[in-house]
């Protein structure tokens with residue numbers, strides 16, 4: 001099935017966080033100066049299509065007047081469903097500050113505050129969401145080598161966050177952006193609205209994720225940890241490689257049932273065309289017990305993500321040649337198999353996409369623009 005609309009689950013779960021002063025897992029202190037002059041004094045907002053929107057935020061492209069540089073302005077409402085959510089916005093700013101040294105996380109440039117909104121001025125990711133390539137037709141879809149490079153970068157970002165005890169909790173193709181679409185650029189992780197600080201002692205309730213990407217422990221109301229993000233990375237890898245959302249059911253209940261029963265197919269044609277190590281990578285993450293899942297650091301060392309060894313043909317002495325002949329021929333065979341798998345991998349979406357009716361194709365693209373819905377306090381239900 002094709003990935004569905006990013007809506008956050010109503011399931012509750014628990015997050016452990018660091019200290020008694022921080023039972024919510026929210027960071028409360030920021031270093032960034034909050035500017036109070038009108039945003040449009042210093043920026044031109046580009047008219048036309050928004051870059052994106054959530055239930056309480058609209059993202060627009062803007063240009064800094066003094067430098068001519070492009071940015072993405074995330075306008076966030078402070079009151080949501082009658083409640084003051086400034087604390088959540090401050091937390092999002094604090095996480096962006098904490099990750100400022102990580103090139104895989106979107107950079108925060110400035111913050112503005114108005115009567116009812118705050119504006120986060122973010123580095124502009126011109127390539128948009130990787131979601132577009134995940135559901136694209138064959139020619140525009142990612143190739144396995146692209147997925148490997150992008151997945152390495154996603155893991156670098158997530159490993160950075162996890163080293164700081166921050167869990168993202170909403171990793172999905174809509175929150176992984178690209179610096180450019182063609183040529184394919186680098187990734188930027190965005191949207192820290194659901195992120196939390198985790199550690200040992202206290203629990204947070206009402207944390208939600210997005211149904212297709214949410215881990216079994218979230219559905220079971222069990223503690224959340226960095227491993228919760230790793231489940232979502234497994235789903236993300238599956239979607240990026242195949243264009244198929246592995247747990248998506250006909251409705252939310254069926255999706256949740258598929259997740260809690262780990263009802264995932266590894267016999268899809270699209271997967272069989274890939275390097276076996278890719279499937280092993282996914283299997284190391286889509287595991288019910290969080291403690292058994294690979295960590296971000298483990299994943300970065302996984303065989304699938306290691307650079308391919310090029311065979312360099314150098315002149316060899318006859319003695320050396322006969323000595324290494326057998327081993328070299330085995331290497332070459334392996335190399336050819338990898339190349340064949342890579343070439344076939346490019347065709348992975350053809351059958352599914354071609355069998356879709358125009359209506360189904362429209363649906364697969366439409367859901368990304370669907371309005372999220374929400375409930376408070378504590379988290380959003382999309």
Ligand SMILES: Nc1ncnc2c1ncn2[C@@H]1O[C@H](COP(=O)(O)OP(=O)(O)OP(=O)(O)O)[C@@H](O)[C@H]1O
Nearest residue numbers: 051052053054055057059072122123124125174191
């Ligand atoms: N820095 C950026 N550059 C370009 N586009 C961006 C940027 N930040 C966000 N967007 C676009 O805006 C969309 C919404 O942004 P974001 O996810 O941060 O908002 P949100 O309201 O918190 O979303 P959600 O309701 O899904 O949690 C993104 O999916 C992306 O398409």
